Amino acid sequence: MNTDFEPVIGLEVHVQLNTKTKIFCGCSTKFGLLPNTSICPVCLGYPGVLPVMNEEVVRSAVKVCLMMDFMINTYSRMDRKNYFYPDLPKGYQISQFDNPIGVKGKLSIDTDEGKKEIGITRIHIEEDAGKLIHGDGVSYVDFNRTGVPLLEIVSEPDIRSSKEAYLYLKKLKQILEYTKISDCNMEEGSLRCDANVSIRPKGQAQFGTKTEIKNLNSFKFVQKALDYEIERQMNVLKEGGTISQETRLFDSGTGKTKTMRSKEEAHDYHYFPEPDLLPIMVSEGMIKEATFSLPEKPDDKCARFEKQYGLPAYDASVLTADPSTADYYEECAKFCSNYKMISNWMMGEWLRELNERSVSAVDSPVLAKDLAGLLNMIENGKISGKIAKEIFPEMVKTGKTAEQIVQEKGLTVISDTGAIETMIKEVLGKNEKSVQDYKNGKKGVLGFLIGQVMKASKGKADPKKVNELMEKILS
Amino acid sequence: MSDSKQIVNHVEKLALLEISPEEKDRFSEQIGKILKFVEKLNELDTTKIKPTSHILPVQNVTRRDSPVPSISRENVIKLAPEANNEFYIVPPVIQEFQEA
Numbered sequence: 170m171n172t173d174f175e176p177v178i179g180l181e182v183h184v185q186l187n188t189k190t191k192i193f194c195g196c197s198t199k200f201g202l203l204p205n206t207s208i209c210p211v212c213l214g215y216p217g218v219l220p221v222m223n224e225e226v227v228r229s230a231v232k233v234c235l236m237m238d239f240m241i242n243t244y245s246r247m248d249r250k251n252y253f254y255p256d257l258p259k260g261y262q263i264s265q266f267d268n269p270i271g272v273k274g275k276l277s278i279d280t281d282e283g284k285k286e287i288g289i290t291r292i293h294i295e296e297d298a299g300k301l302i303h304g305d306g307v308s309y310v311d312f313n314r315t316g317v318p319l320l321e322i323v324s325e326p327d328i329r330s331s332k333e334a335y336l337y338l339k340k341l342k343q344i345l346e347y348t349k350i351s352d353c354n355m356e357e358g359s360l361r362c363d364a365n366v367s368i369r370p371k372g373q374a375q376f377g378t379k380t381e382i383k384n385l386n387s388f389k390f391v392q393k394a395l396d397y398e399i400e401r402q403m404n405v406l407k408e409g410g411t412i413s414q415e416t417r418l419f420d421s422g423t424g425k426t427k428t429m430r431s432k433e434e435a436h437d438y439h440y441f442p443e444p445d446l447l448p449i450m451v452s453e454g455m456i457k458e459a460t461f462s463l464p465e466k467p468d469d470k471c472a473r474f475e476k477q478y479g480l481p482a483y484d485a486s487v488l489t490a491d492p493s494t495a496d497y498y499e500e501c502a503k504f505c506s507n508y509k510m511i512s513n514w515m516m517g518e519w520l521r522e523l524n525e526r527s528v529s530a531v532d533s534p535v536l537a538k539d540l541a542g543l544l545n546m547i548e549n550g551k552i553s554g555k556i557a558k559e560i561f562p563e564m565v566k567t568g569k570t571a572e573q574i575v576q577e578k579g580l581t582v583i584s585d586t587g588a589i590e591t592m593i594k595e596v597l598g599k600n601e602k603s604v605q606d607y608k609n610g611k612k613g614v615l616g617f618l619i620g621q622v623m624k625a626s627k628g629k630a631d632p633k634k635v636n637e638l639m640e641k642i643l644s
Numbered sequence: 645m646s647d648s649k650q651i652v653n654h655v656e657k658l659a660l661l662e663i664s665p666e667e668k669d670r671f672s673e674q675i676g677k678i679l680k681f682v683e684k685l686n687e688l689d690t691t692k693i694k695p696t697s698h699i700l701p702v703q704n705v706t707r708r709d710s711p712v713p714s715i716s717r718e719n720v721i722k723l724a725p726e727a728n729n730e731f732y733i734v735p736p737v738i739q740e741f742q743e744a
């Protein structure tokens with residue numbers, strides 16, 4: 170990146186709430202229903218219908234406000250945003266304009282230079298539009314998604330690189346997942362992102378002309394699209410050109426952004442207060458109620474994991490990345506007191522199994538208490554770590570406990586002194602030269618000899634005991 | 645061009661309408677009258693009055709988040725100007741690009 174310029178980035182994120190019904194009617198919000206089967210006169214905008222606000226939408230919005238330190242407006246109101254598009258049956262979207270539910274929120278991200286706070290301008294409640302499917306010479310409309318509740322979260326232009334944008338989105342998603350108000354599933358469109366980006370000479374206070382990038386379906390795409398767009402704007406400026414304010418679409422196939430042919434006068438929405446809906450007055454009582462049901466914030470949980478379980482910062486951040494992984498860890502920790510070993514196993518074998526199956530911790534094929542059981546067997550010297558690594562995939566496959574598998578396969582550690590001594594003597598007999606080396610002061614061969622014993626026992630000998638006895642016999 | 649004529653042209657575009665020149669003349673005259681009336685209202689000093697969007701002291705009218713059956717697709721979709729068994733059909737909507 171050219172150091173003479175710095176990018177200025179703001180992100181707009183749409184989050185689909187996981188309510189059972191739509192925002193203003195009782196139609197189901199279930200994903201994947203047959204097209205146009207979750208519709209009614211209200212969400213289709215027939216004349217004479219009366220939309221009524223879903224109480225859960227307000228509750229969810231207040232919770233998110235509290236999780237991100239928003240100032241909650243005690244008076245907020247729904248407005249009509251007027252425009253024509255075939256996915257919008259009413260000819261207007263019910264949204265919030267000058268009285269959004271919350272303003273001035275913030276969240277902090279961990280950059281290479283330390284913690285950085287990103288301001289959030291506003292958060293407002295609105296309804297989703299339908300879905301267009303493009304066919305041969307016509308377009309098809311599915312109105313199932315029409316009226317599904319959304320929160321739009323608009324950041325301040327505080328973001329200075331594509332990496333920071335990525336970190337902001339990751340953090341935002343983490344908080345929303347903790348709050349449990351959305352599925353946050355980008356593939357199903359329950360989390361969507363648009364980016365505003367401009368560049369300016371370093372040290373200049375004034376912003377450059379910005380472009381808006383749409384069609385960003387994954388966090389990786391956001392980062393790629395921003396990288397491309399920053400580079401493009403820099404080249405335009407270097408060649409003496411000017412940036413035109415426009416909307417651009419990201420093409421994930423080429424990794425480029427392209428101009429969307431913009432209609433002049435497109436942004437004239439004639440906002441006005443929605444006459445069919447009454448104001449939302451968030452009371453002290455509502456805030457109190459929401460506060461009671463708030464989860465521990467991800468940053469707080471991460472700090473607590475470090476302290477309570479004595480984990481390194483890295484472990485704590487991986488284990489608290491999403492709430493179900495954190496819950497799983499704490500469940501394990503109830504049964505096994507070697508907290509670092511739980512962490513190692515979860516970040517290693519366990520996470521690998523989950524990723525292979527692309528499931529989250531809630532659907533872990535091994536119960537937390539059973540993973541703890543396996544680790545306790547290592548702790549108590551019943552099995553070696555190596556054997557445990559063989560047992561774990563069996564647990565995943567069969568759903569059996571470690572205890573069961575060990576018994577069935579006779580995998581218990583050999584810790585019988587006599588048996589181990591016999592094995593050691595056998596190994597020493599076969600490796601007289603190494604024994605001689607050891608006696609001549611080459612202590613390094615000890616590791617080799619112990620390895621040989623472990624191999625002879627097929628990994629079943631208790632390594633601590635082998636170590637102990639070997640040194641005794643050799644001395 | 646007069647103010648009201650400009651408004652008619654603007655709304656024509658926004659609302660995706662096609663208005664004939666005769667209609668435009670008629671609408672501009674009507675809108676002109678409406679604007680004059682609003683100007684009359686503007687004479688009233690409202691600096692001390694809070695903007696009002698609802699006159700009744702009622703707020704927070706909400707409903708429970710419990711699903712109710714939707715209506716049958718066959719019955720609604722047949723009201724559309726064009727549809728098949730599953731979807732409403734509209735003129736093609738394609739995102740147009742310019743290579744740049």
Ligand SMILES: [Zn+2]
Binds near residue numbers: 191195207213316
């Ligand atoms: Zn409905």
